[in-house]
Amino acid sequence: MTMHDESNRPAPLDTAPLEELRAFSEDDGPDLLSELIDIFLDDTPPRLDALLECVKGGDPVGTRENAHALKSSCAQLGALHLSEMCKQLESMGREEQLDGALPLAEEALFEFGFVKEALLKEKRA
Numbered sequence: 001m002t003m004h005d006e007s008n009r010p011a012p013l014d015t016a017p018l019e020e021l022r023a024f025s026e027d028d029g030p031d032l033l034s035e036l037i038d039i040f041l042d043d044t045p046p047r048l049d050a051l052l053e054c055v056k057g058g059d060p061v062g063t064r065e066n067a068h069a070l071k072s073s074c075a076q077l078g079a080l081h082l083s084e085m086c087k088q089l090e091s092m093g094r095e096e097q098l099d100g101a102l103p104l105a106e107e108a109l110f111e112f113g114f115v116k117e118a119l120l121k122e123k124r125a
Contacts, residue, residue, distance in 0.1 A: 009081075010080075010081045012079060012081065012082070012111065012114035012117070012118040013079055013080075013115065013118040013122070014080045015078055015122070016078065018078050034123050036077065037077065037119045040119065041120075043073070044070065044073065044112060048105075050066050051066035051086075052105045055089070056102065060094075060096040061093065063098060063101065067086045067089035068090045070082075071086035071090055079111075079115040079119075082108060082111045085108040085111060088104060089105060089108070
């Protein structure tokens with residue numbers, strides 16, 4: 001199996017958290033879910049880039065901090081597979097053991113593309 005084999009990869013989103021957020025949006029008020037998706041799609045790419053740079057630079061503290069922030073925001077919007085990757089990277093940073101972190105960080109960056117596509121579909125739904 002190649003690293004980017006799509007045949008048995010998990011779905012990019014668990015829609016249950018999205019449905020909960022959708023329920024909080026008032027019919028005549030701002031669309032909370034759309035706003036959160038926009039913020040996530042704006043904030044995540046630079047955070048992922050920073051995470052990748054920290055991993056490449058052998059910076060466990062930066063790796064831990066960036067991964068921790070990503071883990072939470074991903075989970076909030078149902079990107080559970082991406083959140084799990086960030087959780088693993090956070091743990092690697094905490095343990096100051098970055099061996100194997102680079103392929104995982106690169107895979108997280110790749111996974112974000114699937115998450116972004118799925119969130120944009122949800123936003124239009």
